[in-house]
Amino acid sequence: MTTPWVAEAVRRIERDFQRSADTHLFPIELPALAGVQIYLKDESTHPTGSLKHRLARSLFLYGLCNGWIREGTTVIESSSGSTAVSEAYFARLLGLPFVAVMPRSTSAAKVAQIAFYGGRSHFVERGDQVYGEAARLARECGGHYMDQFTHAERATDWRGNNNIAESIFTQMRAEPHPVPRWIVVGAGTGGTSATIGRYLRYQGHASELCVVDPEHSVFFDYWNDRTRPEVTTDRPSRIEGIGRPRVEPSFVPGVIDRMLRVPDAASFAALRVLEQRLGRRFGGSTGTDFCGALQLASEMRARGEAGSIVTLACDGGERYLDTCYDDAWLRAQGHDIAPWVRRLEAACDSGAWAPG
Template sequence: MTNAWVSEAVRRIERDFQRSADTHLFPIDLPALAGVQIYLKDESTHPTGSLKHRLARSLFLYGLCNGWIGEGTTIIESSSGSTAVSEAYFARLLGLPFIAVMPRSTSAAKVAQIAFYGGRSHFVERGDQVYDEAARLARECGGHYMDQFTYAERATDWRGNNNIAESIFQQMRAEPHPVPRWIVVGAGTGGTSATIGRYLRYQGHDTQLCVVDPEHSVFLDHWQDRSRTGLTSDQPSRIEGIGRPRVEPSFVPGVIDRMLRVPDAASFAALRVLEQRVGKRFGGSTGTDFCGALQLACELRARGEAGSIVTLACDGGERYLDTYYSDAWLSTQGHDIGPWLDRLNAACDSGSWYGN
């Protein structure tokens, strides 16, 4: 490995960053929640279409500066799709081979996007198999296993340096309630919640962090009882990008103020509600985030309190047209979103989580 190659690789990533604008933060118009404003930070506008673009950039810089990535290094990642898409982008930027180890259920659109950036997809049957298989491939080819689930929380500078938390607070400066009462995120690696939670404490902001967890994920159970570190689930999360069958090393429960379990049917219904009220389609994790933000907003209103809540749109809905946005797919998977459509619309229109 030569210092000259690494230095040029870092400069390429930094130039790419300078060519990319920050993502938009916009309010969701819900008049019934008078005094409480929900904001959506649209991470789908990154070059690779998701929040994971930030993580992939950080992981590459971390690997380069640690001496793990050099000229010709094959990059291997375990992923549910979005991180692999973003890492394939940066691998191509640096002229490096890339292999994504993913569950076979990963959306076809994500697989196609990985191929577009020159990456190769390697499939396993279950989500809990990605870790060992990625490590095995790295050993066999002498490549570097990025291991987002271990390094996400340490690769990102949580003190600032244009991380997502700093971006949120800069964009909120001129709003009626510039310091949010809550920031709501899901957890996949745990890196985003760790970055935001640490930033809030470092900056001394009076903002609480809520992490929403889908069905079959073990994060909430571990957060409730920290002694249960070896928790596992034999069923994968059906919300791509968040929820894990094990407690990931990057998950930091101590920075989280509250966690909420969101049923999968509620997440899928929330996508339809957002499309009607925002005019844009998002991925499943955005539906999970919105459910949590709406519940917290209704709770603030019920107490007669005002304030702002910020949540994330993690990726766009174009990747999920044949799944989350397909009535046939929902029916095949046994998801009845009708009751949740009614409940979420009622909450939006009345300002009450219980529809009163």
Template sequence: MSSHQHCDLSWINRAVQIIESDYQRSADTHLIKLDNHAFDGVDIYLKDESTHPTGSLKHRLARSLFLYALCNGWIGENTPVIESSSGSTAVSEAYFARLLGLPFIAVMPKSTAKSKIQQIEFYGGKAHLVDRSDQIYAESHRLAKELNGHYMDQFTYAERATDWRGNNNIANSIFDQMKLECHPIPSWIVMSPGTGGTSATIGRFIRYQQYSTKLCVVDPEHSVFFDYYQSGDANITLNRGSHIEGIGRPRVEPSFIPGVVDDMIKVADAHSIVTMQWLHQHLGRRVGPSTGTNLYGVFMLAKQMVERGEKGSIVTLLCDSGERYLDTYYNPQWVSETIGDISESRNHLQQLLS
């Protein structure tokens, strides 16, 4: 975090106005109903967050983080902004930093998709690469101190920066868009954790509005959230990052709030990839790998609902477009080298959907 700086109030007012007017120009994102023949009586919806100006769900988070930092007086007219990110948040923050004319540096693991680094640079930001994903935090702190900048720290502030009571947040938007559907109050909303901020917002909103909807969080391999949820041990760490870019963490992040989560499912990487590929065929356009993780969780819950004879709806998020991952998750050679053989998972998915 930056040292206390007395920011010029007129500049802050102007900065907030710039971000708010950008929001005013933006439309809401679509809620797509999936054609679903496998799970009779269960309607499945995808909230398509890939249509934001910066192409992902993280556009909402970046906007909230900038407003939070501005209103706390942490960012002034020339403050360099530093963020630790595995990609999408940094792309979105670079966009808002450019709107405000601020220098932006993203501290990211070397494994981050090249196209994300190019997008950060497109918006005038710089990528600062480290060897491993668990090194991004300390390096971000160090850079912020050295440059007298502000470390945005999405992993701490994601759950605080968004107003979960309403006020145009993603949960509010989902329930508004579901109003005319056959099952307007979803049985489940499914989300994967990166910071944990979106699941915190959705879970709190559900409780605040007194809905009967349950929140299921799906965690990829090589991530600590599922184990933390089971054990309550916040000190669990891993010495490597998740293979599913943008979700899963090697340590328990402060923004992950287990008390708002009703269930968690651990999803194998191969299941995430084949579900992503299935959705690509099904929608006629590419989606990112975390959407595969989300949708696999939806299929598991839908199967359980059908087995219990329940009818209802399940909503999940299409987090970003697959165009960012052409050289990784859509490259069969990369998949076989990084994830391994996915043919068994493909058979498993076919059985699940038959």
């Protein structure tokens, strides 16, 4: 039986959704790629500033409708930051306590945003410790461990219901090439790639899905050799929001048509290139996405193909002023982005991708 509190909680989330406009989709003007148009879907315009706003809304509705979240339930999540920010927002909307379990290296701006929405941050030293610690805290307080890495691919309705894939195709209807040749995304939980890949098949679209993976992430290795689901790494991804040290339950390799590994220095360099061309700053995962989209666009141009490519701006750059946009931080991390800035600028200006 649905309790009055749960019914009102669902209504609050739906009202919040109705008050929110869709995110913008805008073209990146690169004349050298004649006939191939790259579009960037700007997910930073969500109320909590990132793509994870969609996931958090779905996870809360999933938890409410499964009977896991009730009045007074403490909600706990393992997160590198953006999902926690968005879940803190929805927890405050419902008047629920929220705790984010995250690596100590998470950007200070994200920690501050979680606190702004009334959430509490609980730190661990390594990224692979977040799962067990979140589960332990939930057991101790009788709360609900949201577990985005398990539930992301099943909490979102991949058939439609204004998911991100449906939104992309709705916004592309009037474009010269309304059915994208490629959609390019990164993988954190794997939920976004699963949603888009399933939607493409359900709707019968000819679009292909490319997932870009940063260094120190195992998704690329597993996709190439699916006999190794146990593959892990003890080095955390340096691109917040994407890349994982283990194969997450929500990662569905069968819906992915191609994967590309993107060097971290290339991802950070791409942010500078995008800033010069768009006048806007985005987070590191957007740089990874853009590198993949630019490589695919260059390959299409080399084959004489015309068409469109859609990729995502996952969050805004204001959260990363002390990391991705700080030259001292980049040097301290061992990143020399200047060669990659030159290579990416050359690719934008010539339409030719230089492998390396």
